[in-house]
Amino acid sequence: MNNFIFYNPTRLLFGKGMINQLTQQIPADKRIMITFGGGSVKTNGVYEQVTQALEGRDYTEFWGIEANPDIDTLKKAIAIGKEKNIDFLLAVGGGSVIDGTKLISAGIPYEGDAWELVKKGSSQVTIPLGTVLTIPATGSEMNNGAVISRRETHEKYPFYADYPVFSILDPTVTFSLPDFQIACGLADTFVHVMEQYMTKSNESYLMDRWSESILRTLVQIAPLIKENKQDYHLMSEFMMSATMALNGFIAMGVSQDWATHMIGHELTALHGMTHGQTLAIVFPGTLRTLADKKRDKILQYGERIWGVTSGVPSARIALTIDKTEEFFKSLGLKTRLGEAGIGDDTIEEIARRFDERGAAFGEDGDVTGEVARRILQNCK
Amino acid sequence: MNNFIFYNPTRLLFGKGMINQLTQQIPADKRIMITFGGGSVKTNGVYEQVTQALEGRDYTEFWGIEANPDIDTLKKAIAIGKEKNIDFLLAVGGGSVIDGTKLISAGIPYEGDAWELVKKGSSQVTIPLGTVLTIPATGSEMNNGAVISRRETHEKYPFYADYPVFSILDPTVTFSLPDFQIACGLADTFVHVMEQYMTKSNESYLMDRWSESILRTLVQIAPLIKENKQDYHLMSEFMMSATMALNGFIAMGVSQDWATHMIGHELTALHGMTHGQTLAIVFPGTLRTLADKKRDKILQYGERIWGVTSGVPSARIALTIDKTEEFFKSLGLKTRLGEAGIGDDTIEEIARRFDERGAAFGEDGDVTGEVARRILQNCK
Known part of the structure; x- marks a missing residue:
């Protein structure tokens, strides 16, 4: 066995109905940005569960993180995050939404162009991120990795930020995939x-x-x-x-x-x-x-x-x-x-x-x- | 599958020579208490490695945590910890030393008698704890559980505190078991x-x-x-x-x-x-x-x-x-x-x-x- 260091602090909340525990996982004083992909969460009930759980909380919605999240889309979210002093991110979606939100979490506290972070490959300075997973696949919900694309130049690279502080996995949300x-x-x-x-x-x-x-x-x-x-x-x-x-x-x-x-x-x-x-x-x-x-x-x-x-x-x-x-x-x-x-x-x-x-x-x-x-x- | 919440933030440092990473794992300003069992760590080289790694740091040694750690022994450590304003614990030993040190980590910030904590079964208020494991057995190095004994009354109960912030596992230290x-x-x-x-x-x-x-x-x-x-x-x-x-x-x-x-x-x-x-x-x-x-x-x-x-x-x-x-x-x-x-x-x-x-x-x-x-x- 080779020497290794293992560390994974993500809290996993698994099972039917766990989305309603959202509010206990995010401190009450946080200004939240919820990030989404397309509209599937509006037809499978996830959007409703998430927004009901966060009723009365200070949150902004950001829609449109595409499959293979694109730097141009993510820069828009970063700009809104800076403007609104967002200090907690909640990614609701599959691996692409979560990956993209990891870059947003590093981009909001970063002064320069977020693509510089991708080229650098990692950033330790991030704002906290939680997730509600809708597609089992990438594992991004419980690791610190992401993959970011730049369609303009046909590039796609790995990027490392921080682990989600929590991830909610409710198998029933996968029934409509x-x-x-x-x-x-x-x-x-x-x-x-x-x-x-x-x-x-x-x-x-x-x-x-x-x-x-x-x-x-x-x-x-x-x-x-x-x-x-x-x-x-x-x-x-x-x-x-x-x-x-x-x-x-x-x-x-x-x-x-x-x-x-x-x-x-x-x-x-x-x-x-x-x-x-x-x-x-x-x-x-x-x-x-x-x-x-x-x-x-x-x-x-x-x-x-x-x-x-x-x-x-x-x-x-x-x-x-x-x-x-x-x-x-x-x-x-x-x-x-x-x-x-x-x-x-x-x-x-x-x-x-x-x-x-x-x-x-x-x-x-x-x-x-x-x-x-x-x-x-x-x-x- | 039943609903569950999983969380384990312990950082695992595994392999030969990992004890020398101790100093990066404990903040420089900490007043450390190192807890030991008997003297076996003095013959197998672990004591030497630990103290060399922590040379120049502010630490106190506490010796004598016995197999099936006894509340009377642990109370002595807690008293010293309070007196010296200890704010970091390093358990060097097997499951008993680590278990006992978990109670010490809860006992130092607690005003009352530490046996009350054992009878209560858990405490969330603790000072941080790292470990250097010498005996593979109990798993205490990567969980929040402990078992504390009271020989006076022939009692032995589970007790839950916090997870070690790190644990160092070097298989070579087991060669002399x-x-x-x-x-x-x-x-x-x-x-x-x-x-x-x-x-x-x-x-x-x-x-x-x-x-x-x-x-x-x-x-x-x-x-x-x-x-x-x-x-x-x-x-x-x-x-x-x-x-x-x-x-x-x-x-x-x-x-x-x-x-x-x-x-x-x-x-x-x-x-x-x-x-x-x-x-x-x-x-x-x-x-x-x-x-x-x-x-x-x-x-x-x-x-x-x-x-x-x-x-x-x-x-x-x-x-x-x-x-x-x-x-x-x-x-x-x-x-x-x-x-x-x-x-x-x-x-x-x-x-x-x-x-x-x-x-x-x-x-x-x-x-x-x-x-x-x-x-x-x-x-x-």
């Missing part, structure tokens, strides 16, 4: 685990098993959710899995990869493709490309998640990768670049961008532009 | 998991699997640690497992039992028996007594941890309980009251104490004095 968002959330959760698990062998028995626990839970619930996405128990497991996949709990003392995510971010930046969908395409290609390097871990994963125990190692590895791709297909997602109409031009542009940034992802920092090119060729 | 302490630590960790797992079926797929992950890790490492307790990797897994078993991570949304612990505490209060040893005796008896009620969960546990998959359910349950008892025996622990020279007098006294307190433990609150009596009869 479109099938595609559920599929992308399941894929995103699966690949979050993989980025922290599909690396070096035997770094930690316990962390391996905790990662495998989330993977097995996802494989178990995914087909059942397809049958009934209003099953409280199943959607609770989904919501929990998504949060636990990226809150540091499975990352203690083990190596991390993140090459698939970084390639996926480029597909989103260049083509506007939904994040979870990019991962379903890229991750099987990553495994195919790095199968020799990740050999022992793929064998362990194949055995423990997919029951692949017989045959020579090369055949077991091939079967395991096939089963992984089939899982994403079973969710209803594309798993090849060709299905999305993406060709060699994009592959070359991503390789170029990786080289330009001096990219060195993967658990050994060896996924450069050239390796990204090979991965993407294996996604065709 | 006596075999019996390692055995008790493994048993304690195993039963901590069981108190949160061996309850109702299918409350959470993910939490079940996380609990089973710790159990499987313990079963895997226990015989290997017997061969070589200076194996860094194995002792890291042990130390991590012990902390993760009682920091709330496996308790989200599921029922809890704690009857075995409450009976075990009485055995310690009456006979001074080491905590982990009490659990190795009581837990198999709890399973034998409540096998009907916990039927489905025992079958799941038997299959997933001990590979018990064939035979009629009653035979599988009996075999699973036998394997659990054999595991404790393999650690070198006693598993029957008779081996410890404990007879019916003690059983009756514990039943009487449960009745007197109106005890109602177990996931359904139905472990009364009468049930405790039956459990203990099944431990003979």
Whole structure:
């Protein structure tokens, strides 16, 4: 096990009806800005629950944080926040709304242009942030990370701020999610685990098993959710899995990869493709490309998640990768670049961008532009 | 899954050499009291590392917090703390030192007698506390619980204060632990998991699997640690497992039992028996007594941890309980009251104490004095 520091102070309030605890979580004297995406929270009852819970409190609404939150939108919120002396943020939405609000939390107390913060990669000076999660997927509700886009230049980068002080997770709010968002959330959760698990062998028995626990839970619930996405128990497991996949709990003392995510971010930046969908395409290609390097871990994963125990190692590895791709297909997602109409031009542009940034992802920092090119060729 | 609130703000610093990060974790202006147990930290190098890290800082040493920390000892520390205006506590030791220091952290700012706090069961007014853990076992380094004894009256009760602000876990400090302490630590960790797992079926797929992950890790490492307790990797897994078993991570949304612990505490209060040893005796008896009620969960546990998959359910349950008892025996622990020279007098006294307190433990609150009596009869 590698040395590590773990810290996660987010208070999680989980379950049906928990939104009504909002008022106890935000000090009475705070000037609140509530941030939203589109209007879905107005049709699924979340907007009503949130505003009822905060009745009589001093709050401003900010609407329109888009999927892959854009710096231009966030700057508008930051300007309003400065003007109104906002000192508490409440993000109501999925990963994009929460990610965007993390940048707002750093941008309000910052004097300069908020894009400078994104380029810098992090800010420790923030105003407090709570969340009401509506889409299980990114884990942003219980970590300090965000991903911010700039459409003008087709850029998309990670950014680190502070942990939400609280996050409210009520599984019933997921009952009205479109099938595609559920599929992308399941894929995103699966690949979050993989980025922290599909690396070096035997770094930690316990962390391996905790990662495998989330993977097995996802494989178990995914087909059942397809049958009934209003099953409280199943959607609770989904919501929990998504949060636990990226809150540091499975990352203690083990190596991390993140090459698939970084390639996926480029597909989103260049083509506007939904994040979870990019991962379903890229991750099987990553495994195919790095199968020799990740050999022992793929064998362990194949055995423990997919029951692949017989045959020579090369055949077991091939079967395991096939089963992984089939899982994403079973969710209803594309798993090849060709299905999305993406060709060699994009592959070359991503390789170029990786080289330009001096990219060195993967658990050994060896996924450069050239390796990204090979991965993407294996996604065709 | 049941509704729940999760919160754990302890910062974990894990790995070889982490003790030298102490000084960054404690603000420079703090008047520190360092609390210790006996002198083992002077022979294993921990005392030297801690005092070197804090060289030039304002600190007082308090020695002599015993196993099952006694209110009389803790009152002495509280008196010194008040006198010296101590505003930061650093517990250096195992669960008893950390537990005792949690009461000190509440006792220093409290005007009355500290035993009143224990009888009340909790205090939110505390001074901050950090820890350097030397014995993996109780999980106290990453939770807000403690257990305080009063030898004068043979009493022992749980007490809740605040979470440590940080805990430093360096597996190398465990290399010199006596075999019996390692055995008790493994048993304690195993039963901590069981108190949160061996309850109702299918409350959470993910939490079940996380609990089973710790159990499987313990079963895997226990015989290997017997061969070589200076194996860094194995002792890291042990130390991590012990902390993760009682920091709330496996308790989200599921029922809890704690009857075995409450009976075990009485055995310690009456006979001074080491905590982990009490659990190795009581837990198999709890399973034998409540096998009907916990039927489905025992079958799941038997299959997933001990590979018990064939035979009629009653035979599988009996075999699973036998394997659990054999595991404790393999650690070198006693598993029957008779081996410890404990007879019916003690059983009756514990039943009487449960009745007197109106005890109602177990996931359904139905472990009364009468049930405790039956459990203990099944431990003979």
